[in-house]
Amino acid sequence: MKIDYSIEAPAIEGRLSLSQIEELIAKPLDSKPDKKFLLALSISGSALALGALCVLLTFYYGIGLWGNNQPVGWGFDIVNFVFWVGIGHAGTLISAILFLLRQKWRTGIARFAEAMTIFAVMTAGLFPALHTGRPWLDGYLLPYPNQHNLWVNFTSPLLWDVFAVSTYFTVSLVFWYVGLIPDFASLRDRTTSKIKKVIYSIFSLGWRHSHRNWQHYEKAYMLLAGFATPLVLSVHTIVSFDFAVSIMPGWHATIFPPYFVAGAIFSGFAMVVTVLIFVRKIFDLEHIITVNHLEKMNKVILATGMMVGYAYAMEFFIAWYSGNPIEQFVFINRAFGPYYWAYWIMVSCNVIFPQLFWIRKFRRNIPLMFVISIFVNIGMWFERFVITVTSLHRDFLPSSWGYYTPTLYDIGILIGSFGLFFTLVILFTKALPVVSISEIKAVADGAQPSHHGEGGH
Amino acid sequence: MEKKLFGVAAIFTTPDDIINAASSTVKKGYTKYDVYTPYPVHGMDNAMKLKPSKLGYLTLGFGLTGTFIALFFMWWMMAMDYPMIIGGKPFFALPAFIPVTFEVTVLLATLATVIGMLTFFFYFPNNSHPVHDTSFMKKVSSDKYGVCIECADPKFELEGVKEFLTSVGGIEIEEIYYAVKTEQRIFDPKFITFLIGVAIATSGGIYFALNKLMYMEPFTWMQTQQKLSAQAETKFFTDKFSMRPKIAGTVARGFIPYEYKGLALPPVEIVNPSVPDEKNLALGKKKYLTFCSPCHGNHGDGDSRLRGQFPNPPSLHSLKVREWNDGNLYHIIVNGQNVMPSYESQINVAERWAIVNYIRVLQKAKNASPEEIEIARKEGK
Incomplete structure (x- = not known):
């Protein structure tokens, strides 16, 4: 196999006409769900139902049902939160950062990745809310004038998190919706169903593909991409502050912000690859989501995986170099203590397996990349577990050491979070265009004029 | 159209x-x-x-x-x-x-x-x-x-x-x-009905959430904690009292036992050891209003809010009470009298004498001679 990387691969394979593109993308919305769809939905729905039951019991009896207790006060709830927020980051990276970098290949996957961002942040948001113990009182997290005369603590990273995650969710949703407006208009004009037409009309807001609108629209899209880029970096930075601003050995490290951001992109891309492998197959989108796209994502996985590996090594180096015996103990304990198994799962899944992507054949091999992306997802979940739990279970006072074991409720909620995420993803594939129709049309062959108007650029 | x-x-x-x-x-x-x-x-x-x-x-x-x-x-x-x-x-x-x-x-x-x-x-x-x-x-x-x-x-x-x-x-x-549109769709009865419906649903939902839902289980579980609360029955102690009596034989700070406990009157005159200065009288007033005024009234007239629901408490301005020495008043606070219970466990020794001093102030205020009133006026207090 010879691939010339000096030539940019076309964003769409084959010479599809504009109406063929639209037909292809809109097909899942016009057809009735088939057996495969219902099967997938019932599996994810069952997982969601299990999670919902565990959440309901937690809601009723309180978080005493969970495994976390002194000294490990942060258990699965926080691990899952960080994991899911991280998953979301790939979407914004693809839709915003690659947009600013003028990467045309992003158009095929941006919509889907953005949707995954929104669903992942929704899933993530559940965990801190439940973690507070009395989720119905979570209104207190917001600064509002009240009779207690109290304000929230603006110097606390946990409060920064409230602002970061809610801003991130809002901005991602708005960004996604802005991208959907022209697509809603196209769907509105092609549908034959009256009900669908009303729904699409409402969401299209009356978009009419006018160039006087396109001009502002493109400007707005660029501005949003410009804001989403630092935002996505700030979100996982602030999530890492939840740990790094404390004085816990194993948490109190300045490497955390870049390390977390790289990890987030790493895990997010792995999740996007996992899901897209299925989507492109099931919905016949192989021409739009090509192997070239997947290969590029695998390169990102390889690069960020190396960054994460560097961070693991650097943490050990700094622990030794600092000369701080407590810091040194924490890291030796992490690799060889009671949680050694979690540490080595993390290292092998995140650092060792992705090295296979150095070889072109493996980067373009779909079954193999599926397996590696699953490994990366597992590894990144364990990374958060290692950071959260191993740092807490043996702190300064040997008399208060302990061993954290999750309960069935913890595991049920973890399964439920996957259920929620995949249920939303599956419903999305049938309810909205999984690829941006207008963006794909714009990068199709012959879609742009051969000369750039009078005066040109 | x-x-x-x-x-x-x-x-x-x-x-x-x-x-x-x-x-x-x-x-x-x-x-x-x-x-x-x-x-x-x-x-x-x-x-x-x-x-x-x-x-x-x-x-x-x-x-x-x-x-x-x-x-x-x-x-x-x-x-x-x-x-x-x-x-x-x-x-x-x-x-x-x-x-x-x-x-x-x-x-x-x-x-x-x-x-x-x-x-x-x-x-x-x-x-x-x-x-x-x-x-x-x-x-x-x-x-x-x-x-x-x-x-x-x-x-x-x-x-x-x-x-x-x-x-x-x-x-x-x-x-x-x-x-060309002629009618204003915003005043369409259907639209108005829809708006009213939304308003009722929103306000009703919020009312239910804040005033009803928040008072149901499990939302109220913070209120129903497994702890002893004063005045409430408990299953923990055999006598079912949440508030516990002090342990026999112990003496709390400031509660030195009174040696003539149980006698009708003290056999000897007990001397008031406290000085009725401003601080002492303020303490006496506070304790009087807390413990004595529910029956004897804010000014010692026996006209409290309990009058008529209880054997009427006596006035503290009667000649008998005014002529009692301080030790006698102290004795009654500790021992109780007729329906009045003992306040030995609630009011400590210093506070008892402060109350006695304050009662003397009340008595003087009610029964002062015209000359004394004149002097008080001149002093401007």
Whole structure:
């Protein structure tokens, strides 16, 4: 196999006409769900139902049902939160950062990745809310004038998190919706169903593909991409502050912000690859989501995986170099203590397996990349577990050491979070265009004029 | 319904054609026209001679507003309204305020960009624009390009425009009409009913959530804790009292046992050891109002809120009580008398004497001679 990387691969394979593109993308919305769809939905729905039951019991009896207790006060709830927020980051990276970098290949996957961002942040948001113990009182997290005369603590990273995650969710949703407006208009004009037409009309807001609108629209899209880029970096930075601003050995490290951001992109891309492998197959989108796209994502996985590996090594180096015996103990304990198994799962899944992507054949091999992306997802979940739990279970006072074991409720909620995420993803594939129709049309062959108007650029 | 002409539209099939058509339209001098493309076509801004979008100013303005709002409110909340030292940081801890400032800036800037663009730049939502639901719209929504010259243009002239569009390569020339609306749909009874329905559902839902739901289990579980509460029955102790008596043989601080406990009157005169200064009388007043006034009344007249529901408590201004020595009053506080229970366990020794002093003040105030009143007036107190 010879691939010339000096030539940019076309964003769409084959010479599809504009109406063929639209037909292809809109097909899942016009057809009735088939057996495969219902099967997938019932599996994810069952997982969601299990999670919902565990959440309901937690809601009723309180978080005493969970495994976390002194000294490990942060258990699965926080691990899952960080994991899911991280998953979301790939979407914004693809839709915003690659947009600013003028990467045309992003158009095929941006919509889907953005949707995954929104669903992942929704899933993530559940965990801190439940973690507070009395989720119905979570209104207190917001600064509002009240009779207690109290304000929230603006110097606390946990409060920064409230602002970061809610801003991130809002901005991602708005960004996604802005991208959907022209697509809603196209769907509105092609549908034959009256009900669908009303729904699409409402969401299209009356978009009419006018160039006087396109001009502002493109400007707005660029501005949003410009804001989403630092935002996505700030979100996982602030999530890492939840740990790094404390004085816990194993948490109190300045490497955390870049390390977390790289990890987030790493895990997010792995999740996007996992899901897209299925989507492109099931919905016949192989021409739009090509192997070239997947290969590029695998390169990102390889690069960020190396960054994460560097961070693991650097943490050990700094622990030794600092000369701080407590810091040194924490890291030796992490690799060889009671949680050694979690540490080595993390290292092998995140650092060792992705090295296979150095070889072109493996980067373009779909079954193999599926397996590696699953490994990366597992590894990144364990990374958060290692950071959260191993740092807490043996702190300064040997008399208060302990061993954290999750309960069935913890595991049920973890399964439920996957259920929620995949249920939303599956419903999305049938309810909205999984690829941006207008963006794909714009990068199709012959879609742009051969000369750039009078005066040109 | 009356129909009016909105404009004339033509379809073009390639991006080169539409760029050419747009620049010809500008050259011809038309100003009220628009170009419709299923995706943004590069070079169209130049062909249409459009000025750069001013949307960025809106973003900048609202972004900066977000920055200042966030910083101002954090300063006001943390440094002015409720200053509290947290982690040894200054009240206005700027580095710690940066994350929230950044998030609020981004939030406000993006929301303003999008909402501002949709409302002020596009006048959305607008599903009743004349070009909607035309075959022209269906085509430009999918894979064709179009130009529509509106009759609001000063140079508009039906045949001339049609001719012009054909000459630049336009096909499927279409006249676009719109219906003149007469009625105001906002006063439609259906719409009003819908609004009322939304209002009732919203306010009812919020009322239920805040006034009913929050008082149900498990939301109330913070109130029903497994702990002893004063005055309440408990299953923990065999006598079912939550409040526990003191352990036999112990002496609490300030509660030295009284040696004539149980006797009708003290056999010897007990001397009042306290000095009735201002502080002592303030203490006496406080304890009197707490423990004595529920029966004897705020001024010792025996006219309390319990009068009539209980054997009437005696006045403290009777000659008998006034002629008692301090030791006698003290003795009754400790021992009780008739229905009055002992206050030995609630009021400590110093407080008992302070109460006695305060009773003397009350008695003097009620029974002073005219000369004494005159002296008190002169002293101005």
